[in-house]
Amino acid sequence: DTAVSQTPKYLVTQMGNDKSIKCEQNLGHDTMYWYKQDSKKFLKIMFSYNNKELIINETVPNRFSPKSPDKAHLNLHINSLELGDSAVYFCASSREYSAGGYEQYFGPGTRLTVT
Amino acid sequence: QKEVEQDPGPLSVPEGAIVSLNCTYSNSAFQYFMWYRQYSRKGPELLMYTYSSGNKEDGRFTAQVDKSSKYISLFIRDSQPSDSATYLCAIWRAGNMLTFGGGTRLMVKP
Numbered sequence: 001d002t003a004v005s006q007t008p009k010y011l012v013t014q015m016g017n018d019k020s021i022k023c024e025q026n027l028g029h030d031t032m033y034w035y036k037q038d039s040k041k042f043l044k045i046m047f048s049y050n051n052k053e054l055i056i057n058e059t060v061p062n063r064f065s066p067k068s069p070d071k072a073h074l075n076l077h078i079n080s081l082e083l084g085d086s087a088v089y090f091c092a093s094s095r096e097y098s099a100g101g102y103e104q105y106f107g108p109g110t111r112l113t114v115t
Numbered sequence: 116q117k118e119v120e121q122d123p124g125p126l127s128v129p130e131g132a133i134v135s136l137n138c139t140y141s142n143s144a145f146q147y148f149m150w151y152r153q154y155s156r157k158g159p160e161l162l163m164y165t166y167s168s169g170n171k172e173d174g175r176f177t178a179q180v181d182k183s184s185k186y187i188s189l190f191i192r193d194s195q196p197s198d199s200a201t202y203l204c205a206i207w208r209a210g211n212m213l214t215f216g217g218g219t220r221l222m223v224k225p
Contacts, residue, residue, distance in 0.1 A: 004158070040123070041201055043159070043215045056212055090158050102147040102207035106158030 003027050004107040006091050012113045013081055021076045021110045023091030031055075031097040032074035033104065034066060035090040043090070049074055050097050078112075086114045118142055121204055121216030130225050134191040138204035138216045141185065145206040148180045150189045153201045153218065162202075163189070194223045 004025045013019055025032060033056075034046040048056035049068040063079045074091060091107040094100050121138045128134055136150075147166055151159040165171045168182040179188040187204050201218040 041153075041218045041220075043203065043218075045212045045214075048212065058212075092158075098210045101209075101211070101213060102149055102164055102205075103161055104213060106160065108158050109156070 004091055004093055004105050006089075006107040006110050008110060009108060010111050010113075012115065014115055015081055015083060017081050018077070018079045019081060019112070020078070021089055021091075021112075023074045023076070023107055025072055025091075025093040025105070025107075027093055027105060029093040029095055029105070030071055031094050031101065032068065032071070033092040033094075034074065034076050035092060035106075037088045037090060037109070039087070047074075047076075048097060055097060081112075081114045083114050086112055088112070117217075118214050119204060119206055119216040121219055123217055123219060125220040125222055127222045127224060128194055130194060130196060130223055132194050132223070134189075134194050134198070134221060134223075136189040136191075136202050136204075136219050136221070138187040139185055140187065140206050142206075143182065143185065145208050147207040148178070148187050149205040149207065149213075150176075150178055150187075151203040151205055151215070153203060155200070159203055191221075194221075196223050196225050199223050 031050045033048045037043045047066040052068045065077045088109045092104040094104045149164040150162045152162045153159040163178045171178045175192045177190040201220045203218045204216040
């Protein structure tokens with residue numbers, strides 16, 4: 001039974017399009033995260049939600065908008081896609097971030113290619 | 116200067132070798148030190164974590180933290196081809212985000 005799942009696994013789209021990535025966790029965790037991993041494998045935090053409340057919002061273009069309908073789901077919507085958005089996007093979850101944020105469980109990733 | 120620095124490798128070793136992976140960090144406020152392992156086209160998975168200075172052993176893996184020199188190490192004994200992956204060190208303190216190093220790609224050849 002998958003702990004953190006993401007859909008879709010692969011996403012190929014053209015510049016200017018809008019796309020969404022969905023994430024679900026069944027671990028009962030309070031905190032969820034979105035990361036971007038570039039071609040050099042550098043993993044960078046984008047957003048974090050704790051019990052549906054945004055707690056981390058790194059310097060990400062406002063074309064990226066996270067939404068957390070409940071604490072088990074965190075979706076990422078991207079408007080007006082650009083070539084530089086091509087990367088692998090990982091969702092992760094952990095116990096409440098202030099105490100357990102060091103132990104994160106990652107999804108399988110969504111490989112986004114913008115042409 | 117990045118908060119966590121890690122040699123990207125790749126590091127290629129023969130099966131059975133002892134592997135040493137290292138990171139340095141800049142902020143002495145960090146409390147937890149982690150090693151995540153990422154297989155190709157998979158998400159990272161937590162391998163080990165330590166709190167404060169010292170060693171922690173788990174099977175063939177030993178994590179070592181030296182807070183005085185801000186140095187984190189992971190040793191793998193009797194390395195196996197199945198250990199071939201990218202190893203990411205990470206640092207964390209309460210109420211803050213997890214900060215990753217750039218990862219070291221390890222290849223263990225049979």
